[in-house]
Amino acid sequence: MRKPIYLDYSATTPVDPRVAEKMCRYLTPDGEFGNPASRSHSFGWHAEEAVEQARADVAALIGADAKEIIWTSGATESNNLALKGAAHFYQGKGRHIITVKTEHKAVLDTTRQLEREGFEVTYLDPQPNGLVDLAALEAALKPGTILVSVMHVNNEIGVIQDLAAISRILRPRGILLHTDAAQSAGKVPVDVNALGVDLLSLSAHKVYGPKGIGALYVRRKPRVRLEAQMHGGGHERGLRSGTLPTHQIVGMGEAFRIARAEMAAEGERIRGLRDRLLAGCQTIEEVYVNGDMERRIPGNLNVSFNFVEGESLIMALKELAVSSGSACTSASLEPSYVLRALGRNDELAHSSIRFTLGRFTTAEDVEYTIQLLREKIGKLRDLSPLWEMYKDGIDLNSIQWAAH
Amino acid sequence: MAYGTKVLDHYENPRNVGSFDKNDPAIGTGMVGAPACGDVMKLQIRVNEQGVIEEARFKTYGCGSAIASSSLLTEWVKGKTLEEAGQIKNTDIAEELALPPVKIHCSVLAEDAIKAAIEDYRKKSGKSADAA
Numbered sequence: 001m002r003k004p005i006y007l008d009y010s011a012t013t014p015v016d017p018r019v020a021e022k023m024c025r026y027l028t029p030d031g032e033f034g035n036p037a038s039r040s041h042s043f044g045w046h047a048e049e050a051v052e053q054a055r056a057d058v059a060a061l062i063g064a065d066a067k068e069i070i071w072t073s074g075a076t077e078s079n080n081l082a083l084k085g086a087a088h089f090y091q092g093k094g095r096h097i098i099t100v101k102t103e104h105k106a107v108l109d110t111t112r113q114l115e116r117e118g119f120e121v122t123y124l125d126p127q128p129n130g131l132v133d134l135a136a137l138e139a140a141l142k143p144g145t146i147l148v149s150v151m152h153v154n155n156e157i158g159v160i161q162d163l164a165a166i167s168r169i170l171r172p173r174g175i176l177l178h179t180d181a182a183q184s185a186g187k188v189p190v191d192v193n194a195l196g197v198d199l200l201s202l203s204a205h206k207v208y209g210p211k212g213i214g215a216l217y218v219r220r221k222p223r224v225r226l227e228a229q230m231h232g233g234g235h236e237r238g239l240r241s242g243t244l245p246t247h248q249i250v251g252m253g254e255a256f257r258i259a260r261a262e263m264a265a266e267g268e269r270i271r272g273l274r275d276r277l278l279a280g281c282q283t284i285e286e287v288y289v290n291g292d293m294e295r296r297i298p299g300n301l302n303v304s305f306n307f308v309e310g311e312s313l314i315m316a317l318k319e320l321a322v323s324s325g326s327a328c329t330s331a332s333l334e335p336s337y338v339l340r341a342l343g344r345n346d347e348l349a350h351s352s353i354r355f356t357l358g359r360f361t362t363a364e365d366v367e368y369t370i371q372l373l374r375e376k377i378g379k380l381r382d383l384s385p386l387w388e389m390y391k392d393g394i395d396l397n398s399i400q401w402a403a404h
Numbered sequence: 405m406a407y408g409t410k411v412l413d414h415y416e417n418p419r420n421v422g423s424f425d426k427n428d429p430a431i432g433t434g435m436v437g438a439p440a441c442g443d444v445m446k447l448q449i450r451v452n453e454q455g456v457i458e459e460a461r462f463k464t465y466g467c468g469s470a471i472a473s474s475s476l477l478t479e480w481v482k483g484k485t486l487e488e489a490g491q492i493k494n495t496d497i498a499e500e501l502a503l504p505p506v507k508i509h510c511s512v513l514a515e516d517a518i519k520a521a522i523e524d525y526r527k528k529s530g531k532s533a534d535a536a
Contacts, residue, residue, distance in 0.1 A: 309442055311467040315407070315415060335442070346440035383421055383471065385446035385463040386439060401438035 004321045005365045009206075009299055009358030010155055010183060011323060016208040016359070019254045023210065026050060026247040036244045037235065047246045054253020061256045062181070062200065063191035064217050070236045071249055074214035075182035076106040078201030079149075081216055081240065082178045083110045085226030086147050086199065087119055090176070094144030098122045100132055101341040103151050104180055111149070120144075128343050129292035130159040138169050147176045152195075153184035156338040156354055157291030158300025160188060167196025176224060182206050182214075186259030187267065187297045192217055198224045204248070208359060209255030213248035216240075270357050271298035273366050277355060278303075280370030284377055286390070288348055290339055299357040304339075304348040305373075307387040308380045313353060316376035320369060323354045347386070347396070407468055408502040414472035419479050422461040424448045432525025436516040443470045443510065447517040449481060449489070451525050457481045457489055462517075469507035473497050473514040486522050 006014075015023075025031045026047070036051045038044025052066065059066040072078045087097060099111055101123045111121045122140045127133050132150055148170055150161050163179055170177050178199040184190055186207035192200055200217040204210055218224050218239070232241030278301055281287050286306035305313060310324035335349035344352075355369070381387040389396060407415070423446070424431045430450050437444040443466030450459040460478035464471045476497060481489040497503075497511040 307465065309466050309470075311442075312415070312471060315468045346442075350439070350442045383418060383463055384465045385435065385444055386465045388423065388446075388463060396439060401440065401444075402436060 002319075004319050005369065006321045007355045007357060007361065007365070007369065008321045008323055009361075010158070010354065010356035012205050012211065013208045013358055014360065015205075015210055015251065016255060016258060018258065019209055019251050022254045023247045023251040026250050032246065034246070036246055037233065047244075050246060050253075051244055051249050054249045054256075057253040057257040057260075058202065058215055059217075061185060061190065061260045062202070062217060063193055064200075065220065068192075068217050068220050070216045070218055070239050071244055072214045072216055072240055073212055074205070075104075075180060075201045075203035076214075078203075078214050078216035079104070079106040079178075079180055080110050081226065081229050082199040082201060082218075083107065083114065083147070083149060084229055085239070086176055086178070086224070087114050087117075088227035089225045090146045091119070094142075094146040096120045096122070096142045096144040097147045097149070098124065098137065098140050098145060099149045100124045100126055100151070102126050102130065102154055102156075102338045103149065104155055104182070107149055107151070107180055126341055129295075130154060130157050130290075130338075130342055131292060131295065132161055132166065134162070134165055134169065137166060141169075141173065141175070145173075145175050147178060149178040149180070151180040151183070152190065152200075153181070153187065153297050154291070154338065155183050156336060157302045157342075158183070158297045158356075159291045160184065160295045160297065162295075163195040163197055171196060184297065186256065186263055187299065189263075192219070199226075204252035204255055207252075207255045207259050210248050210251040213245060213252045215252070266359060267298045270359075270361065273357050273361055273363060274298055274301050274355075276363070277301055277357070277366050277369060280366070281373065283370075284374060288344075290342065290344065290348075290352055299361075301355045301357075302352060303355075304344070304352040305377050306348060306351055307384045307390055308351050308377055310335075310350055310352055312380060313351070313376065316380060317353075317372060319372060324352065410476075410501050411468055411472040411503070414475040414501070415468040418462075418471060418475040420459070420461050420475070421463065423463060424450060424459075424461055429528055432521040432523075432528070434517045434520030434522075434524060436520055437466070437470075437513050439465065442466060443513060445470065445474050445513050445517045447474060447477065447514075447521045449518075449521050449525060451486065451529075455486050457484055457486070466510065466513075467507070469501065469503055469510040470513060472501055473503075473510045474517065476500060477514045477518055481518060486525070489518055490522050492518060 032046045034043025034047040036048040055066045176198045180201045182203040198219045203214040288304045290302040339349040426433045435446045446463045448461045449457045462474040464474045494511040494515040
């Protein structure tokens with residue numbers, strides 16, 4: 001059987017072959033397998049050199065200094081370290097944190113934990129286009145606010161938050177700004193100084209690097225302090241103990257170096273494919289785009305096919321690897337909390353599909369996807385009592401549904 | 405989610421898809437579920453004068469298991485009397501399709517749908533009997 005067409009680059013990306021080739025040189029007896037913390041021999045020195053080169057490559061993609069990069073196991077750990085680390089360190093100053101309802105669970109579950117520890121957390125509603133309302137953010141500030149966490153790019157709808165504008169509100173008040181940049185690095189320009197962020201989480205596997213490695217940017221000027229969450233040998237300036245996985249770090253560094261070199265051209269190519277897919281979707285009736293189309297990464301398209309249920313659509317599209325906003329697939333029957341937070345009704349939230357395109361997506365992939373969508377949406381609508389009612393001119397909101 | 409072969413078969417080749425005229429006195433219509441919950445089933449039966457279901461049709465908005473449950477139901481009720489059809493249990497459907505626990509509600513919805521269709525038919529035929 002032919003492999004499905006992969007259109008789920010926001011879930012993860014394949015490792016670029018150039019990255020994999022380089023990683024292999026840091027594992028075996030004839031490679032540089034040393035412990036970067038070993039100071040007494042050349043195995044350690046060579047491994048340390050590789051780690052520091054990677055640190056410089058990661059820093060360069062986000063306009064940071066290499067000394068500001070802390071290696072972690074991924075963006076989830078980075079988010080935990082940033083939020084818990086800053087909250088614990090600065091709790092003497094205040095105990096109020098602000099975030100947004102459309103954040104990734106790695107942020108929302110961490111702030112829930114901080115609430116259990118006695119911190120107060122405000123969860124902002126986004127605007128219907130997915131962007132944070134700056135006035136609402138400003139209104140939510142309190143004298144005890146110490147930290148605001150807003151993701152740079154949303155994982156489901158791909159919208160880009162205006163972090164620079166958020167920073168302009170926070171900086172004069174001395175409030176820290178953390179951002180989860182797992183979905184933006186390598187896709188849109190990220191500059192920690194232009195954006196005015198103090199803490200920024202990164203992941204390698206969304207940028208054609210390996211899984212299991214990430215980084216946290218921690219600003220040095222003005223210095224941001226964190227309380228370590230992982231204790232041990234005092235690695236990473238005591239902020240994150242644990243032997244550095246040289247091959248993973250080398251992979252992340254190489255992936256970020258390639259991203260910096262190729263991002264502009266790659267972004268344009270992917271945007272062209274995404275716009276073709278959008279145009280193809282819009283030839284189908286009753287299709288709704290979720291999230292702002294202007295402030296959005298090139299590779300994301302999130303659409304709701306009204307009157308077709310998401311999980312059955314994913315089944316119909318088995319030749320495609322896509323994800324459904326309807327979390328039916330993950331055994332909970334709730335529709336996407338992100339789409340609900342945008343104010344989408346349950347039907348549209350249940351009917352959404354996220355297509356994310358990337359480095360290895362081709363024009364043929366997109367043409368095939370459009371053809372398949374047209375065929376399968378038609379088939380499922382022939383099966384749908386809601387489509388039949390819509391075609392008969394019945395207002396579905398006028399019906400007294402029996403919730404179950 | 406991995407689906408059983410029977411669910412996949414009904415999903416790929418749904419039986420008896422379509423609609424009858426709901427105003428026809430020989431037709432009973434059951435519509436259950438809600439769009440907000442992610443599934444809506446419409447089941448219709450054509451009943452002859454002996455009270456036997458001659459034909460059934462369905463349309464379903466929902467996941468693969470919901471579509472399969474309603475498709476299977478249209479096969480099962482054909483040729484049954486209203487009394488027999490009313491005794492179909494959701495557990496029979498869940499067992500036949502090997503539904504996983506998170507999909508049991510799909511079979512419950514199917515049982516609700518046939519009960520609603522029978523009730524609708526009885527209400528309508530009761531009325532028409534009064535008129536005659």
